[in-house]
Amino acid sequence: MSSYDVIIIGSGPGGYVCAIRCAQLGLKTACVEGRETLGGTCLNVGCIPSKALLHATHMLHEAEHNFADMGLKGKSPSVDWTQMQAYKDKTIGQNTSGIEYLFKKNKIDWLKGWGSIPEAGKVKVGDEVHEAKSIVVATGSDVATLPGVEIDEKIVVSSTGALSLGKVPKRLAVIGAGVIGLEMGSVYRRLGSEVTVIEYLDHVTPGMDGEVQKTFQKLLKKQGLNFVLGAAVEKVDATKTKAKVTYTSRKDDSEATVEADVVLVATGRKPYTEGLGLDALGVKTTDRGVIETDGEWKTSVDGVYAIGDCISGPMLAHKAEDEGMAVAEVIAGKHGHVNYGVIPSVIYTHPEVAAVGETEEALKEAGRAYKAGKFSFMGNGRAKANFAADGFVKILADKETDRILGAHIVGPMAGDLIHEICVAMEFGAAAEDVAMTCHAHPTYSEAVREAALACGDGPIHM
Ligand SMILES: Cc1cc2nc3c(=O)[nH]c(=O)nc-3n(C[C@H](O)[C@H](O)[C@H](O)COP(=O)(O)OP(=O)(O)OC[C@H]3O[C@@H](n4cnc5c(N)ncnc54)[C@H](O)[C@@H]3O)c2cc1C
Numbered sequence: 001m002s003s004y005d006v007i008i009i010g011s012g013p014g015g016y017v018c019a020i021r022c023a024q025l026g027l028k029t030a031c032v033e034g035r036e037t038l039g040g041t042c043l044n045v046g047c048i049p050s051k052a053l054l055h056a057t058h059m060l061h062e063a064e065h066n067f068a069d070m071g072l073k074g075k076s077p078s079v080d081w082t083q084m085q086a087y088k089d090k091t092i093g094q095n096t097s098g099i100e101y102l103f104k105k106n107k108i109d110w111l112k113g114w115g116s117i118p119e120a121g122k123v124k125v126g127d128e129v130h131e132a133k134s135i136v137v138a139t140g141s142d143v144a145t146l147p148g149v150e151i152d153e154k155i156v157v158s159s160t161g162a163l164s165l166g167k168v169p170k171r172l173a174v175i176g177a178g179v180i181g182l183e184m185g186s187v188y189r190r191l192g193s194e195v196t197v198i199e200y201l202d203h204v205t206p207g208m209d210g211e212v213q214k215t216f217q218k219l220l221k222k223q224g225l226n227f228v229l230g231a232a233v234e235k236v237d238a239t240k241t242k243a244k245v246t247y248t249s250r251k252d253d254s255e256a257t258v259e260a261d262v263v264l265v266a267t268g269r270k271p272y273t274e275g276l277g278l279d280a281l282g283v284k285t286t287d288r289g290v291i292e293t294d295g296e297w298k299t300s301v302d303g304v305y306a307i308g309d310c311i312s313g314p315m316l317a318h319k320a321e322d323e324g325m326a327v328a329e330v331i332a333g334k335h336g337h338v339n340y341g342v343i344p345s346v347i348y349t350h351p352e353v354a355a356v357g358e359t360e361e362a363l364k365e366a367g368r369a370y371k372a373g374k375f376s377f378m379g380n381g382r383a384k385a386n387f388a389a390d391g392f393v394k395i396l397a398d399k400e401t402d403r404i405l406g407a408h409i410v411g412p413m414a415g416d417l418i419h420e421i422c423v424a425m426e427f428g429a430a431a432e433d434v435a436m437t438c439h440a441h442p443t444y445s446e447a448v449r450e451a452a453l454a455c456g457d458g459p460i461h462m
Contacts, residue, residue, distance in 0.1 A: 045159065245258045346418065375462060
């Protein structure tokens with residue numbers, strides 16, 4: 001039996017970041033991971049592989065659509081799917097082995113196997129029981145499917161199967177117009193699949209700003225994605241080679257079907273806590289299996305903490321990472337803090353979509369007086385040169401104080417641009433603070449400044 005100050009169960013962005021920070025703070029640390037490689041969902045079957053495929057297929061799109069106009073003539077590249085998969089797998093390997101290196105560097109023990117908590121202060125991995133003053137549950141999430149839809153990871157796939165299909169399907173049906181569905185839908189559309197996205201709500205990207213939803217859907221439609229909105233999927237009938245999705249229109253109850261060679265179920269994820277023994281231990285969870293925690297990520301059992309996708313809040317890698325660092329500080333007797341009001345969310349399609357803070361809909365519902373400053377990428381020189389002028393930046397600020405309340409971007413590098421606003425919001429900045437900051441020319445970031453100017457006396461280039 002080994003004794004540790006902290007044992008973390010799960011090595012995703014929440015778990016591995018927590019382990020590194022614990023070690024940096026001088027705590028004897030171990031991390032339990034049942035997968036063959038470290039890094040969790042994010043590095044193995046989530047953020048990293050999906051971004052590799054998005055990058056490769058975006059390059060293909062550029063070559064097919066924009067190269068000739070820039071005077072780059074010649075044969076368009078053809079797709080070698082096996083090589084693209086190898087590139088994706090190599091990227092995963094580089095990232096997961098990077099975490100292994102960081103564990104060694106920080107003297108963190110990787111306890112290989114599936115862990116459980118037989119009692120407070122103890123973690124069982126295989127036949128071995130280890131002692132820990134503090135235990136952090138960072139076991140992440142798993143795919144949530146719909147009743148009547150069985151995932152076989154061949155014809156009816158989750159995001160995991162969609163990342164590693166044997167071949168590019170001729171027809172792909174995607175159930176769910178959220179981030180994962182639209183990212184993977186974009187990947188296969190660019191590779192030539194006929195993509196139909198079926199969504200229960202009347203709009204894409206639930207929870208995002210309404211104007212963003214409309215613009216984004218229009219742009220994706222222009223790229224060739226088909227949308228069936230307001231449709232409740234009833235069942236998926238699969239054979240060995242294809243599948244049929246049956247749905248009911250929420251408007252008039254009529255039934256219709258979509259046939260596809262592959263169906264991607266992208267209807268969300270649920271906390272993964274199987275086999276941990278939480279019930280017997282007395283750790284409280286909600287009826288949806290979410291582990292309940294207080295403001296210091298403490299569960300209902302002393303010495304047991306939880307972070308990341310298995311607790312409440314957005315299921316995002318950077319939210320898990322921030323909680324991982326903060327809970328390490330708490331365990332080390334310091335102050336850990338996560339500002340849940342400033343967590344950006346990004347969709348890595350082209351154009352990208354990024355958001356932070358309040359939406360216009362939420363501000364209206366709260367009866368809050370606000371102003372919106374908007375600037376189109378059509379007025380941004382760099383975006384025009386780069387064939388990336390679709391979309392806009394919108395900044396929402398308090399009508400009286402000018403303090404920034406939120407920002408929404410559809411456009412090139414939106415996922416990077418949003419962080420200027422995140423920092424501004426962390427510092428309680430006004431839109432005028434961003435507007436008065438010199439921004440290099442020509443950069444996409446000038447569109448952020450122009451949107452901030454639009455909150456005041458008006459933008460220059462519009
Ligand atoms: C296709 C896809 C794309 C995504 N893209 C993005 C993105 O671009 N940006 C973003 O922010 N988020 C993205 N996400 C979400 C992101 O992956 C998660 O929010 C993030 O991984 C959560 O981190 P975590 O540490 O809570 O858990 P996870 O990353 O899920 O890691 C949990 C780990 O715990 C291990 N584990 C579970 N139980 C046990 C046990 N009993 N014993 C030992 N080990 C155990 C699991 O094997 C797993 O490795 C994506 C997700 C998917 C599926």
